[in-house]
Amino acid sequence: MKSYTIQEINDFLNGELIGSTDQHIDGPEELQKAKTNHITFIGSTKYVKYWADSKACAAIVNANIKIEPDDKRALIIVPNADLAMAKILELFNPPAPEFELDIHPTAVVHETATIGEGSKIGANCYVGKNVVLGKGVTLYPNVCVFDETIIGDQTIAWSGTVIRERCIIGSHCIFHTNVSIGADGFGYRPSDDGRGLVKIPQIGNVIIGHFVEIGANSCVDRAKFSSTIVGDGCKIDNLVQVAHNSVMGRSCIMAGHSGLAGSVTLGDGVIIGGSASIKDHTTIHSGATVGAGSGVMNDVAAGQTVLGYPAQDAKKMLKQWVAMRRLTK
Structure with missing residues (x-):
C-alpha cells in the first residue's frame, strides 16, 4: 500500500502547507467518508461546513476559500483543488492488471498484422488482416480489432471493445469496456413497394484523434461514406452515441446518455450535457x-x-420556466 507524509504530498503539489499532521496518508477520500489516514479536498465554499466533523488528517483547499486548520490536521492551499486532487489520485492509483505474456497463446493474430514494440494482447483477442498496432498498445482480454485498422502508440482498449475494419485510431487513447467503434450507421429508406425498409450500406470508416477517451458501452458508428471523426482530446462518457458522419472538433465533452444523430458537427471545446440529444x-x-x-x-x-x-438560449429558457411557475401559483 502506498503511503506518504503531508510534507511529501505538499512537495508533490507545490502548494502552501498550513498546519501539520504526523499521520501517514494512505489515500484520498471525500470529506464525509474520510478516516484519519486520508487526505480530502475542498474545492467549493459549500463543503467548508463539513471540515469540522471530517476525520481526514489533511485537506487540499482552493486558495480563494477561507478555512483554518486545527490541532494535528493540515491544509494544503492550491490554486485549483480539483486539479490538485487529480494529481493525488494519480499518485495513489493502483497498477493496471499485469500481462504474464505479451501475446496470450489464446489470442488470434493474423500473420499480416504488424505489432509494435511493447504492445500487449490479452487472452481471446482477435487482431485481423493487415492491422497495425503502434508501440505500447494494450488490448485487454476479449478485444476484437478487424482488418486494416490502424491504432497509434500507447492506446489502451479494455475488454469487450470492438474496433471494426478500416478504422484509424490515434495515440494515447483509452477505450473502456464494451466500446463499439465502426459499427454500421443507422441508415434505412422505405422500399419502392412500401412494404419494408431498405438498408443503406455504410462504406466509410471512423477516424479518432490522439488522447481521446471513450467510456463503457459507448458507440461511434462508421460513416455512410467518408469518415465519422472524433477530434484530438475529446472525452466521451459511458452510454453515448455518436452517429454516422458526425464530426467532433478538439477537446469536446459528451456526458452520459447523450447522443449525436447523423452528420452532426461539433466545433472545438463543445460541451454536451447528460441525456442531451442533437x-x-x-x-x-x-x-x-x-x-x-x-x-x-x-x-x-x-x-x-x-x-x-x-433547446434555446439558456437565459430565455430559464425566464420561461420562472413564468410557468408563476402561472401555476
Missing part, C-alpha cells in the same frame, strides 16, 4: 454548451449555452 445535420459551434436533457433542433452559435426541449 438533431441530424446540426452544427454546434466552438465553445458552446448544451444543457443536460436538452434537445437541439437548430444550429448553436459559438460560445452560446442552450437549454430545454427544444
Whole structure:
C-alpha cells in the first residue's frame, strides 16, 4: 500500500502547507467518508461546513476559500483543488492488471498484422488482416480489432471493445469496456413497394484523434461514406452515441446518455450535457454548451449555452420556466 507524509504530498503539489499532521496518508477520500489516514479536498465554499466533523488528517483547499486548520490536521492551499486532487489520485492509483505474456497463446493474430514494440494482447483477442498496432498498445482480454485498422502508440482498449475494419485510431487513447467503434450507421429508406425498409450500406470508416477517451458501452458508428471523426482530446462518457458522419472538433465533452444523430458537427471545446440529444445535420459551434436533457433542433452559435426541449438560449429558457411557475401559483 502506498503511503506518504503531508510534507511529501505538499512537495508533490507545490502548494502552501498550513498546519501539520504526523499521520501517514494512505489515500484520498471525500470529506464525509474520510478516516484519519486520508487526505480530502475542498474545492467549493459549500463543503467548508463539513471540515469540522471530517476525520481526514489533511485537506487540499482552493486558495480563494477561507478555512483554518486545527490541532494535528493540515491544509494544503492550491490554486485549483480539483486539479490538485487529480494529481493525488494519480499518485495513489493502483497498477493496471499485469500481462504474464505479451501475446496470450489464446489470442488470434493474423500473420499480416504488424505489432509494435511493447504492445500487449490479452487472452481471446482477435487482431485481423493487415492491422497495425503502434508501440505500447494494450488490448485487454476479449478485444476484437478487424482488418486494416490502424491504432497509434500507447492506446489502451479494455475488454469487450470492438474496433471494426478500416478504422484509424490515434495515440494515447483509452477505450473502456464494451466500446463499439465502426459499427454500421443507422441508415434505412422505405422500399419502392412500401412494404419494408431498405438498408443503406455504410462504406466509410471512423477516424479518432490522439488522447481521446471513450467510456463503457459507448458507440461511434462508421460513416455512410467518408469518415465519422472524433477530434484530438475529446472525452466521451459511458452510454453515448455518436452517429454516422458526425464530426467532433478538439477537446469536446459528451456526458452520459447523450447522443449525436447523423452528420452532426461539433466545433472545438463543445460541451454536451447528460441525456442531451442533437438533431441530424446540426452544427454546434466552438465553445458552446448544451444543457443536460436538452434537445437541439437548430444550429448553436459559438460560445452560446442552450437549454430545454427544444433547446434555446439558456437565459430565455430559464425566464420561461420562472413564468410557468408563476402561472401555476
